[in-house]
Amino acid sequence: MSHLPTTKQLRYFVALEQHGHFGKAAESCFVSQPAFSVAIKELENLLNIQLVDRTNKNVTITSLGRDVARQARVVLRDLEDLVDMAKGNQAPLTGQLKMGVIPTIAPFLLPSLLPALRESYPSLRLYLKEDLTERVYERLMEGELDLILIALPYDLRNVAEMPLFxxxxxxxxxxxxxxxxxxxxxxxxxxxxxxxxxxxxxxxxxxxxxxxxxxxxxxxxxxxxxxxxxxxxxxxxxxxxxxxxxxxxxxxxxxxxxxxxxxxxxxxxxRQIGLVWRKASTRHAEFQMLGDFIRNHYRPV
Structure with missing residues (x-):
């Protein structure tokens, strides 16, 4: 079997395509810029194509490079789903969970929700990303987030929706x-x-x-x-x-x-507040459990 790109190389290149800057992309991956640049060059050599046009001031992703980045996101997302599948045999709402939430929900729901969630599920490590709906949806579909807490209706594809209240x-x-x-x-x-x-x-x-x-x-x-x-x-x-x-x-x-x-x-x-996750995710039951917890926690006056 021929050599295949590593997940590290794919993740680094996706970050470079997103940031358009070696330094910022390296920082987002928590690695030094020289090591980051070496990984990108190794990926180009492995694929035998040019992914990036380099000048002194600018970084331009080639047309073929953008196609590679698009497919790399799919590969990384599928790997995330594989890990999710393995986690399906673990106790629900334990370990790492990455959730996106929009700014018109986060400051009003999370301050009271998070302490209750920590008390009920002390082994859950919840990582939060606050951003606009379009951006958290993109990160969800790219595998960077496990689920998102947003307001519905919103034009979404290939997802499961759970209206809460x-x-x-x-x-x-x-x-x-x-x-x-x-x-x-x-x-x-x-x-x-x-x-x-x-x-x-x-x-x-x-x-x-x-x-x-x-x-x-x-x-x-x-x-x-x-x-x-x-x-x-x-x-x-x-x-x-x-x-x-x-x-x-x-x-x-x-x-x-x-x-x-x-x-x-x-x-x-x-508006309707709801949880959304990728339709292909194997953590459907776990996410529904979290949705039920949020629904039962929220009590409008």
């Missing part, structure tokens, strides 16, 4: 808002133009709010956006507009020491 939206406004003085007049169609503040594109909470809160008139949405829920709350507290906040955020200290009031919306104005 509904997270209802509330309208949030300054207690003396200049946009209205009567609760009834906070209906979306009665709000003035440019009055609805939302997160910037890329946050699924923006799309969920637009859909769940039945915002049909684009002129009602302000062109000014926020990069985080904290910024969004500060903008509403300054009476720059109104917004829609999920229930888990309202239950947190996020609104403490602000002049913001919240109003309930229609019962169907909600």
């Amino acid at each position: 509904d997270d209802h939206f509330f309208l949030a406004h300054h207690e003396h808002s200049r946009f209205s003085t009567e609760q009834a007049s906070y209906a979306t169609e009665q709000l003035p133009s440019d009055s609805i503040l939302l997160l910037e594109d890329g946050h699924c909470l923006r799309d969920h709010a637009l859909a769940a809160c039945n915002i049909k008139h684009a002129d009602k949405v302000s062109s000014i956006t926020a990069t985080s829920l904290l910024t969004l709350v500060q903008m509403v507290d300054a009476d720059l507009g109104v917004t829609f906040l999920p229930e888990m955020a309202i239950q947190s200290p996020l609104l403490k020491n602000t002049h913001i009031k919240t109003e309930p919306l229609e019962p169907n104005s909600y």
Whole structure:
């Protein structure tokens, strides 16, 4: 049998393709740059192709190199699934588990969830990666994460989804808002133009709010956006507009020491919180157990 690339070589090259820089890629793999460069060169020699165009300042992955990186991700993901299969005979929720979570869930659910999880499953080593939905989904499919905790619906392929609970939206406004003085007049169609503040594109909470809160008139949405829920709350507290906040955020200290009031919306104005993992994963039962734990732990007021 001819010599095959090692998992180390494949992992290093995937990191290089992702970062586009030898130093940053080496750092992400916790290895020195010289050792990293040697591994990439050895991979090129083994495959007898050029994966990288090197200049003094830039690193460019060749067209064939990008194809190799794409296939390397598949190989590494399959190896992860093989390890998962072996772990299937171990006690559930023990050992290492890598979970991605989005920023509009992490600060509101995890502070109370993690201590309870550690108490119930002391042998579980949970590693967390917080990022936008698109990015944690990519890392899931590349095998870097075992499962992700996100808001649904979202366009996902080749995954299993486990809905956990509904997270209802509330309208949030300054207690003396200049946009209205009567609760009834906070209906979306009665709000003035440019009055609805939302997160910037890329946050699924923006799309969920637009859909769940039945915002049909684009002129009602302000062109000014926020990069985080904290910024969004500060903008509403300054009476720059109104917004829609999920229930888990309202239950947190996020609104403490602000002049913001919240109003309930229609019962169907909600996003769904759920766990997602690769359809091919053999840890299906274990992930469902974790989902049940999260569902039973979360108690909306």
